[in-house]
Amino acid sequence: MTSGEAKGGDVFAGTLAELTWYEVDHAARSGAVLLWAFGVIEQHGPHLPTGTDVYVPSARLRAVQALLAERGVQALIMPPYYWGVNVVSGSFPASYSVRPELMREVMVDLLAGMARDGFRHVFCFSGHGDALHNRTIHDGVRAARDRTPADTSFVTEPALARRIGLDLDDPSLTLYGPDEPPPPGPADVHAGRWETSLMMHSHPELVREEVRARLEPSGLGASDLAIWRQGFDAARRVTPDGYFGDPAAAGAGEGHRLHALAAEQAADAIALRLRRPPRLRPPAQTAHPSRTEE
Numbered sequence: 001m002t003s004g005e006a007k008g009g010d011v012f013a014g015t016l017a018e019l020t021w022y023e024v025d026h027a028a029r030s031g032a033v034l035l036w037a038f039g040v041i042e043q044h045g046p047h048l049p050t051g052t053d054v055y056v057p058s059a060r061l062r063a064v065q066a067l068l069a070e071r072g073v074q075a076l077i078m079p080p081y082y083w084g085v086n087v088v089s090g091s092f093p094a095s096y097s098v099r100p101e102l103m104r105e106v107m108v109d110l111l112a113g114m115a116r117d118g119f120r121h122v123f124c125f126s127g128h129g130d131a132l133h134n135r136t137i138h139d140g141v142r143a144a145r146d147r148t149p150a151d152t153s154f155v156t157e158p159a160l161a162r163r164i165g166l167d168l169d170d171p172s173l174t175l176y177g178p179d180e181p182p183p184p185g186p187a188d189v190h191a192g193r194w195e196t197s198l199m200m201h202s203h204p205e206l207v208r209e210e211v212r213a214r215l216e217p218s219g220l221g222a223s224d225l226a227i228w229r230q231g232f233d234a235a236r237r238v239t240p241d242g243y244f245g246d247p248a249a250a251g252a253g254e255g256h257r258l259h260a261l262a263a264e265q266a267a268d269a270i271a272l273r274l275r276r277p278p279r280l281r282p283p284a285q286t287a288h289p290s291r292t293e294e
């Protein structure tokens with residue numbers, strides 16, 4: 001298994017898809033945890049590929065895996081899930097969506113298989129900021145906690161958890177990073193400075209550099225963001241080119257820093273959860289299952 005960067009955009013690189021069943025079985029019996037990213041195929045402006053929300057978390061999970069190994073935790077990476085939910089980009093080409101209930105049930109079926117293999121901890125990450133996509137990940141995680149014995153959790157930042165209306169004490173969350181409001185100034189939320197920087201770091205060969213360098217900043221603020229988040233045609237009117245932020249200001253060095261920081265924070269949060277097992281809910285048998293301490 002490798003923790004290196006994928007060449008040519010291979011999202012199977014370093015994942016369980018490269019292992020044999022013997023190796024996976026042995027890892028499960030040895031107490032390995034699973035890391036799993038939930039992305040989407042979605043437009044990312046004229047300069048980034050539609051798989052950006054799969055490539056970025058895939059690179060992050062390879063870094064998290066290496067950092068966990070340094071902390072004595074063995075982790076396997078599931079191949080990324082990439083048929084997610086698109087509301088914001090729903091009116092653009094190359095932005096595909098499934099019904100949330102369908103995604104939730106696919107998650108539960110696959111998480112049941114992982115629990116059956118003997119994996120006790122599954123850490124689910126999001127690669128995509130769409131509110132409904134993230135509520136769906138949370139729904140899938142909660143349903144899997146009800147229906148399987150594994151401690152499955154959604155690894156996310158406090159700001160995202162708040163934005164989608166979750167309680168920060170929710171036992172299905174593994175929170176990482178500081179709990180702080182977004183910085184003041186023009187918003188940079190989609191295919192802008194930070195996301196483009198991450199792609200310039202992890203997959204520079206997939207960035208349309210000659211296009212990126214000439215893009216004007218979208219210069220949009222909080223009121224535009226509220227309209228954009230309504231999605232579909234409203235979002236396409238606000239950002240006709242598909243990016244919300246300042247891609248020309250991006251850089252590979254900044255991407256490297258953001259990538260390393262997020263991976264470090266996530267690995268710390270996972271290691272902390274593994275040291276202090278949270279309350280687990282047994283598989284539901286009654287309408288009102290009671291919680292038990294593990």
Ligand SMILES: [Zn+2]
Nearest residue numbers: 052053128195
């Ligand atoms: Zn994205």
